[in-house]
Amino acid sequence: MSLNQQTQVSTRGKKSFEVLVIKDRCKECSLCIELCPPKILERDSSYNRFGYRPTRVTDNSKCVGCRICEYACPEFAIFVKEVKQ
Numbered sequence: 395m396s397l398n399q400q401t402q403v404s405t406r407g408k409k410s411f412e413v414l415v416i417k418d419r420c421k422e423c424s425l426c427i428e429l430c431p432p433k434i435l436e437r438d439s440s441y442n443r444f445g446y447r448p449t450r451v452t453d454n455s456k457c458v459g460c461r462i463c464e465y466a467c468p469e470f471a472i473f474v475k476e477v478k479q
């Protein structure tokens with residue numbers, strides 16, 4: 395199975411976080427974009443295979459690993475995990 399994914403790694407203090415967006419699951423509802431505390435999520439300019447513009451990460455170095463985006467997403471399209479250093 396081929397998933398159209400975007401991954402970035404951030405460092406915040408001693409912790410690093412990986413934000414994964416499964417682009418083809420995104421329905422462009424903007425919940426994650428509105429709720430992200432540091433406002434580092436935005437709408438991509440390109441479209442996924444279903445005609446939606448998926449969320450993308452603008453500055454992953456500011457991700458605090460709160461997982462609000464992950465909890466809020468009704469489509470299970472965005473995930474955050476801590477990366478062991």
Ligand code: SF4
Pocket residue numbers: 413429430431432433434435456457458459460461462463464474
């Ligand atoms: S984990 Fe928090 S800070 Fe990081 S992208 Fe998601 S909502 Fe934004």
Ligand code: SF4
Pocket residue numbers: 419420421422423424425426427448449466467468469470471472
């Ligand atoms: S909450 Fe999920 S479906 Fe909605 S814009 Fe964000 S990634 Fe896409």
